[in-house]
Amino acid sequence: MDKYDGIVISSRVRLARNVEGIPFPKKLNDERAFSTIMKAGEDCAKDCFPYKFYQMAHLSTIDRQAIFERHLISRELAVNTKNGAVIISDSEDLSVMINEEDHYRIQAINKGFDLQDAYSRASDFDNVLAGRVKLAYSDKLGYLTSCPTNLGTGMRASVMVFLPALTFSGKINSIINSIQQLSLTVRGVYGEGSKAEGYTYQISNQVSLGQTEKEIIDNVTKVVDVVCEAEIEERKNLQSIEGVRLTDKIMRAYGTLTNAYVLSTAELLECASLVKLGMAFGLVRFDGDINGLIISCQPANLIKIAGKNLNADERDVFRAETVRKVLKKGNGGNV
Amino acid sequence: MLCDKCKKRQASVHIKTLINGVYVEKHLCSECARDYDSELDILSPSGIVSSMFSTIEGPTAKRCKNCGTTATEFKRSGKAGCSECYKAFEDTILPIVKRVQGTLNHVGRAPSPVVKERSEIDQLRYEMEEAVRKEDYRLAAEIRDKIKALEGGRQDG
Numbered sequence: 070m071d072k073y074d075g076i077v078i079s080s081r082v083r084l085a086r087n088v089e090g091i092p093f094p095k096k097l098n099d100e101r102a103f104s105t106i107m108k109a110g111e112d113c114a115k116d117c118f119p120y121k122f123y124q125m126a127h128l129s130t131i132d133r134q135a136i137f138e139r140h141l142i143s144r145e146l147a148v149n150t151k152n153g154a155v156i157i158s159d160s161e162d163l164s165v166m167i168n169e170e171d172h173y174r175i176q177a178i179n180k181g182f183d184l185q186d187a188y189s190r191a192s193d194f195d196n197v198l199a200g201r202v203k204l205a206y207s208d209k210l211g212y213l214t215s216c217p218t219n220l221g222t223g224m225r226a227s228v229m230v231f232l233p234a235l236t237f238s239g240k241i242n243s244i245i246n247s248i249q250q251l252s253l254t255v256r257g258v259y260g261e262g263s264k265a266e267g268y269t270y271q272i273s274n275q276v277s278l279g280q281t282e283k284e285i286i287d288n289v290t291k292v293v294d295v296v297c298e299a300e301i302e303e304r305k306n307l308q309s310i311e312g313v314r315l316t317d318k319i320m321r322a323y324g325t326l327t328n329a330y331v332l333s334t335a336e337l338l339e340c341a342s343l344v345k346l347g348m349a350f351g352l353v354r355f356d357g358d359i360n361g362l363i364i365s366c367q368p369a370n371l372i373k374i375a376g377k378n379l380n381a382d383e384r385d386v387f388r389a390e391t392v393r394k395v396l397k398k399g400n401g402g403n404v
Numbered sequence: 405m406l407c408d409k410c411k412k413r414q415a416s417v418h419i420k421t422l423i424n425g426v427y428v429e430k431h432l433c434s435e436c437a438r439d440y441d442s443e444l445d446i447l448s449p450s451g452i453v454s455s456m457f458s459t460i461e462g463p464t465a466k467r468c469k470n471c472g473t474t475a476t477e478f479k480r481s482g483k484a485g486c487s488e489c490y491k492a493f494e495d496t497i498l499p500i501v502k503r504v505q506g507t508l509n510h511v512g513r514a515p516s517p518v519v520k521e522r523s524e525i526d527q528l529r530y531e532m533e534e535a536v537r538k539e540d541y542r543l544a545a546e547i548r549d550k551i552k553a554l555e556g557g558r559q560d561g
């Protein structure tokens with residue numbers, strides 16, 4: 070068990086890469102250049118791991134949204150049916166977005182607190198890519214990217230964290246402020262801007278130039294460490310201040326998930342967050358993957374599971390049914 | 405109780421959240437609760453089109469020879485059009501880089517190409533897929549036979 074189980078959800082490293090001389094996707098209208106880029110990407114995947122390759126133009130809206138909900142592609146790529154494509158490793162721990170803002174966005178993900186692992190897997194792919202195409206690079210500015218905010222290493226290292234106690238107490242705001250002063254960014258994963266539904270945040274480096282890859286990883290790791298310790302402390306406070314009222318809230322949320330017959334995404338997210346906190350407090354036992362459950366209950370993923378189109382009302386009913394079943398199977402129960 | 409949002413239908417979903425130490429309660433009807441349900445129309449292609457029009461500027465405008473992006477266009481969008489733009493408008497770009505990144509000195513790693521050696525069978529499989537893609541089925545069949553022979557040889561040995 071990891072030290073920050075129940076706080077850190079996942080770690081991710083993304084590398085932005087482009088082919089020298091070929092205009093960036095937004096400026097590119099040459100079909101042949103597009104297929105060159107796609108083919109080089111796919112050739113690298115062949116050399117690296119079992120994978121699936123999808124062109125956005127060949128996927129239905131539901132399929133594209135489902136991949137987006139699984140955090141494997143960005144919204145921008147999901148709507149790029151002109152020339153967007155993605156390579157996804159069969160284990161879903163690595164994806165390469167093709168023709169997003171840059172020709173290649175290599176991203177490696179793991180479910181623990183291990184940026185180094187994510188970096189080394191992303192850079193394995195990067196090295197193979199560099200063996201197949203001439204990457205745009207200058208000694209002074211590093212990897213050349215469409216947006217100057219990604220120059221240098223082309224790297225974004227981010228950790229997704231679940232911070233209910235710091236959110237409840239409002240201390241998250243001062244933490245966000247101090248993190249921003251360290252040239253890191255924090256944003257809510259669900260919902261817009263700083264309003265983090267599901268109490269889930271992403272902490273990542275803001276600058277990519279002037280630091281080595283290792284320095285970036287070390288900085289983000291160090292800050293996430295501090296934030297996690299603060300969350301642990303705040304959870305203790307929360308328990309002693311709120312006491313039985315908090316337990317009541319958590320168990321009511323658990324009651325909703327195990328008994329509801331109609332469940333919206335928002336209500337699921339809210340209740341599942343409380344249940345996650347309950348699991349951390351030892352109030353609720355659930356051996357399954359609750360973060361995975363939240364993802365599979367997002368609209369498009371739910372439709373994929375159902376195997377047929379469902380309207381919003383039908384989804385709410387099917388979502389409730391799915392959650393009830395999964396929670397029973399995962400030996401859920403109050404301790 | 406009426407829905408907080410539409411104030412028309414009965415609220416059936418009750419969401420209670422502690423935000424900044426204050427309890428915030430939301431009572432929503434199933435209809436409005438669904439708006440939270442990141443609707444399926446999020447994938448409407450809106451942002452993409454506008455960026456595809458390039459600015460019309462006079463022939464004297466400073467322009468990247470490789471991709472046609474002008475310095476003004478770069479200033480407006482904040483995005484380079486290709487890797488050559490960084491040389492073409494160095495004077496315009498470098499101050500912006502300095503502002504967003506705080507420095508102009510890359511210290512991270514440089515590309516370190518690795519060429520993966522394919523096994524003979526992998527290489528043949530690869531060539532077979534290529535042949536199929538080019539619809540050269542005769543070649544594909546020939547390669548398939550070679551693969552079979554190699555695999556057979558392996559089993560016997």
Ligand SMILES: [Zn+2]
Nearest residue numbers: 407410433436
């Ligand atoms: Zn309503």
Ligand SMILES: [Zn+2]
Nearest residue numbers: 468471486489
């Ligand atoms: Zn250019």
